[in-house]
Amino acid sequence: MDAIDDKIIKMLRANARESFATIGKSVDLSAPAVGKRVKQLEEKGVILGYSLRVNHEKLGVNVKAYINLKIHQSSTLRTAYNQIKTFKEVQRCDRISGEDSLCILAYFKNNKELVTMLERISQYGVPNTRIILES
Amino acid sequence: MDAIDDKIIKMLRANARESFATIGKSVDLSAPAVGKRVKQLEEKGVILGYSLRVNHEKLGVNVKAYINLKIHQSSTLRTAYNQIKTFKEVQRCDRISGEDSLCILAYFKNNKELVTMLERISQYGVPNTRIILES
């Protein structure tokens, strides 16, 4: 993990499909050398994978919301956390400090989907919803 | 935008460096045909780019936090939003409904960096911090 690895990660972060040759030019290394470093970063668990940035609106997402959840009993927190993470609308689910125990970020096609989710998670605790107006 | 495009996006989301040939096998199309669809999805703005999933902990992130910001005057909201988005620690910055106008997700090396950020954004409003305990 040196400065070159940092730069490689930075470049892949900007464009994960960038060729190792192009990256090599920037860090003054041959393409195979870059490839080997990337492989090592994967094996070390620094690079977890490669993914897409998509325009969710164009894929039918019209409602985005943060839902904080005040868990009923602390004993259900673990269950709630593990379940909620698996919902397809959920983008993030974090345990947080403070009165609310979970902070959920979720994307929905419409308000109806949001309501359905609120009903589903109400079994675990009291939800507090803030709609995202702009990202 | 049909079922095949959906599948292509799904596969690229799982692994953005997947080859078009492999994707083609799954959707029963030739590699160039997949390439053409991907190019079109890029041109239509559905695909915004390709990025990396990294293990932030291994890159030195030890503190993650949601910081909600109650803006002093509504006139400063725009300025605050545009400025805060540019801070390197900031992962997301969303305008939200409710009493707090902004919800900021940021990653820090340590608590000192967090405090520095809190001081910087205090000029725009009153911050409310929740530390992320688990993601």
Added chain:
DNA sequence: GCTGAAAACGAACCGCT
């Protein structure tokens, strides 16, 4: 880091609807 083989990509061209 280099070299050679295998694979992936992009462009051009053809056929079909």
Added chain:
DNA sequence: AGCGGTTCGTTTTCAGC
């Protein structure tokens, strides 16, 4: 025109050294 298939030349990647 739009979409997919094939071929070919170039680039990239991977596995040796």
